[in-house]
Amino acid sequence: MNVAERSERMKQALRDAGVRMTRQRQALLRVLATAEDHPNAVELHRRVESQVPGISLSTVYRTLAALEEQGVIHRHQFEGTPARFEHSETEHHDHMIDIDTGKVVEFCSDRIERLQAEIAAELGYDIVHHRMELYVRKKKRT
Structure with missing residues (x-):
């Protein structure tokens, strides 16, 4: 899905x-469609404010809540950070969060996906949905 289609989907939502x-x-x-x-909401506000001065942070929060409710964006609440957002048209992926920089x-790892499915099957389950977050730190060079 291209940026124009993504933006239109959000408008319709x-x-x-x-x-x-x-x-x-x-x-x-x-801004959301091209991100x-x-x-996070404050960063989105800053980006939009540079294009359309006068947008309120509450408008950003209300709009994000409506988009999330309609299922066109995902909210990620990584430990110790404000909620972050991404459009929902992305392929399944997992996240690594650098605890020093916040990056x-x-x-996506086919090996991890297979292992998760095997573990669930061994325990008598099918995976319906999952989210993986790895909190990482760059290795120090020795």
Whole structure:
């Protein structure tokens, strides 16, 4: 899905939720649709404010809540950090969070996915959904 389609999907989700589409919200959707990182609400506000001065932080929070409720964005609450957001069109992936810098690294491992499925099957379960977060620190060079 390209940025324009993603942005349009978010607009439709807000309309479906009964949220009025304003210039500020349209700018927020563009920022969200193009984000390749995992920005928090304050960072999203900063990015949108540079394009559309005057957007309130409460508008950002309300819009994010509506988008999350409609299932078009995911909220990630990593330990010790404010909630971060990403659009939901991404392929399944897991996250590594650098505890020193706060950097979030996405990764996907077929080996891990297979192992999780094997463990669940051995215990008599099918995986319906999962989320993996690894909290990491760069190795010090010796």
